[in-house]
Amino acid sequence: MERAYRILVVDDHKDIRDLLQRFLQQHGLLVTTAADGVEMYQHLAAQKFDLLILDLMLPGKDGITLCREIRGDSNIPIIMLTALGEDVDRIIGLEVGADDYVPKPFNPRELLARIKSVLRRHFAIPNVEEQLASNPTQYLFADWQLNTTSRELKNPTQVLVPLTSTEFTMLLAFLSHPNVVLSREDLLKLVQGRGADVYDRAIDTLISRLRKKIETDPKKPRLIKTIWGGGYQFSCEVTHV
Incomplete structure (x- = not known):
């Protein structure tokens, strides 16, 4: 090492x-x-x-x-x-x-x-982050803020919400593809990076964890929607600076 x-x-x-x-x-x-x-x-x-x-x-x-x-x-x-x-x-x-x-x-x-x-x-820097040097450093969505440099997520009241590395990468994958239906295979490709060991079944678990952190009601998600037969979609306007 x-x-x-x-x-x-x-x-x-x-x-x-x-x-x-x-x-x-x-x-x-x-x-x-x-x-x-x-x-x-x-x-x-x-x-x-x-x-x-x-x-x-x-x-x-x-x-x-x-x-x-x-x-x-x-x-x-x-x-x-x-x-x-x-x-x-x-x-x-x-x-x-x-x-x-x-x-x-x-x-x-x-x-x-x-x-x-x-x-x-x-x-290390996973695949979805490899272009961060030329990408926005801050994503804004539904009054939330994700800073890709500090890896800090702030809720609408400016309270920091801790993210694991895989949760951060998954959220970044969604914010980079707003309103696009992403299959589990798409998400695997986006989340898996050098040395990553994320498997198909874990995608659902990661999304469940993210929903608990950013959704008002995780059982009735409005941001990360399940598209039956298709995958998942981040249904929210995303801006960046």
Whole structure:
């Protein structure tokens, strides 16, 4: 890796924490560990991390609850670990803002590959952003503002709304193509960048997360509309500066 990224591993099993710390540090990562949500928040308050590995089953607050809380004010990349391998658990994790999901038992090398992929997706420039140098730096829609330089989204009352890297890229894809019907395949091409690992099923989850952040009523969306048999359409006037 081009620099030493700081990773926080949250898992209540000491053997797993120690194994991951040794393995990831051997591959150039700076690793801190925590046994539960209380220790996790102590570390997050003390220093900045580039990625969080969060176990689903934890004493006290579980991983889903902690992920949802973190997503309230942070876009730190999150990879969730769980002994449960059902699709529903993966979907729940993605819906509350996780960037990826690795079921236990796992090969540490697979987890390392996922970490590298998520970090590239978070810090690199995806396809939809490659032309930002010549594109507008601020998009305005329905009294919302998206600054593509600072990656800040402000609601109509000028309150910052945190976005994950994939949420930012998805919103930018829509703002770059207002009132155009985009199929899932179109969105995949726009969102996938160097190292991105976004798959077809995750498109719906990403859109659901975006709707919860920008729609007045996510169950009756007026901005990101579902076009049956066609895909999705950002149905709003978009201006830029």
